[in-house]
Amino acid sequence: xxxxxxxxxxxxGLVLLTCTMMAAPGHGQQSxxxxxxxxxxxxxxxxxxxxxxxxxxxPGAQAAVITPNGSAFSPVKKTHIAPSAGVTFWVTRWLGxxxxxxxxDGGKAYAQVGSLSSNVTDSLYGAYFGAQFQYPRGLVRPYVxxxxxxxxxxxxxxxxxxxxxxSATVGSSRAGGGVRILDRPGSHWGGKLAVELYEFKSNGTxxxxxxxxxxxxxxxxxxxx
Numbered sequence: 351x352x353x354x355x356x357x358x359x360x361x362x363g364l365v366l367l368t369c370t371m372m373a374a375p376g377h378g379q380q381s382x383x384x385x386x387x388x389x390x391x392x393x394x395x396x397x398x399x400x401x402x403x404x405x406x407x408x409p410g411a412q413a414a415v416i417t418p419n420g421s422a423f424s425p426v427k428k429t430h431i432a433p434s435a436g437v438t439f440w441v442t443r444w445l446g447x448x449x450x451x452x453x454x455d456g457g458k459a460y461a462q463v464g465s466l467s468s469n470v471t472d473s474l475y476g477a478y479f480g481a482q483f484q485y486p487r488g489l490v491r492p493y494v495x496x497x498x499x500x501x502x503x504x505x506x507x508x509x510x511x512x513x514x515x516x517s518a519t520v521g522s523s524r525a526g527g528g529v530r531i532l533d534r535p536g537s538h539w540g541g542k543l544a545v546e547l548y549e550f551k552s553n554g555t556x557x558x559x560x561x562x563x564x565x566x567x568x569x570x571x572x573x574x575x
Contacts, residue, residue, distance in 0.1 A: 395572025397438040397446070399542065401565030405432045405454055408559040411472035413459040413507065424459035424470075431455045432561055440572060443486040448495065452476040452561075456503070470507035476500065476548075478524055489535065494527040501550050522550040530567060538568050 406429055413424040436450030456472025480497020501522040506515045526546030533539055544563045549556060 392572035393440055393442045395440045395570045397440070397567050397569040399434075399436050399438070399450075399565060399567040401434045401542070401544070401563040403432045403434060403452075403544075403561050403563030403565075405430050405548070405559050405561045408454070408456075408557075410456040411459040411470040411505075411507075413461040413468040413470045415461045415463045415466050415468045415510075417463050417466060420463050422461040422463045424461045426459075427457050430457060432563075434563065434565075438482060444483060446482040446484065447480075448482055448497070449477070449479050450497075452478065466510050468507065468509045470505060473504045475502045475504075476522060478522070480524075484530070489532045491530045491532075492527065493530065494525075495546075496525045498523040501548075518552075520550050520552060522548060524548045526561075528563075538570070539566070540569075541566055 408428055408430060410427045410430055411424075412426045415422045432452055432454040434450055434452040436448055438446040438448040440446040452475070454474035454476070456474055458469065458471050460469045461467065476499060478497045478499035480495055482493050482495040484493035485491050499522055500519055502517065502519045504515070504517045506513075508514065524546050526544060528542055528544030530542045531540050533541075542563075542565050544561075544565075546561045546563070547558060548561060549558045551557070
């Protein structure tokens with residue numbers, strides 16, 4: 351009987367100890383992240399972005415009419431609207447792989463000599479893939495990027511009443527950087543500013559032009575590493 355009572359007392363003691371540990375504050379619960387940690391970027395996250403932008407120093411559409419009685423050339427605009435949309439997958443907190451689609455409005459042009467006229471519409475579309483390196487902490491996160499892809503140009507118009515169209519695709523590269531700004535700690539949403547430099551070759555000539563952009567982004571949580 352005495353041994354049996356001792357065994358029962360041991361079981362009761364273990365049960366009491368277990369209950370006491372479970373009742374302790376914070377037991378069985380994950381601690382909330384510190385404010386500084388909730389601002390950190392996470393690996394495995396996906397960012398979806400949209401930008402309003404302008405490209406500079408890029409010749410757009412130009413129309414021309416040349417006749418024995420005179421010639422006319424439309425002015426060439428070099429600043430164009432160039433919005434974009436893209437997705438970035440963050441391989442680590444610091445390194446991301448991105449894909450982005452850029453549309454450039456090359457503009458419309460018109461020229462006329464007497465009853466003869468010409469009009470041209472120019473549109474460009476680019477697809478780029480590359481890597482981004484971003485500082486992952488805090489509300490303000492500067493980044494740099496490097497990538498490459500293809501730039502497609504499409505021309506349509508008419509010359510002296512005859513319609514024409516043409517297109518061409520060339521390889522293109524880009525490099526740049528900017529900053530992402532979260533609206534508050536732990537938020538999915540934020541804004542961004544960016545400056546990029548594009549390069550491509552056309553008819554044996556290398557052309558470069560900058561693009562200035564501002565926009566928004568949404569980012570999933572991912573997995574902290």
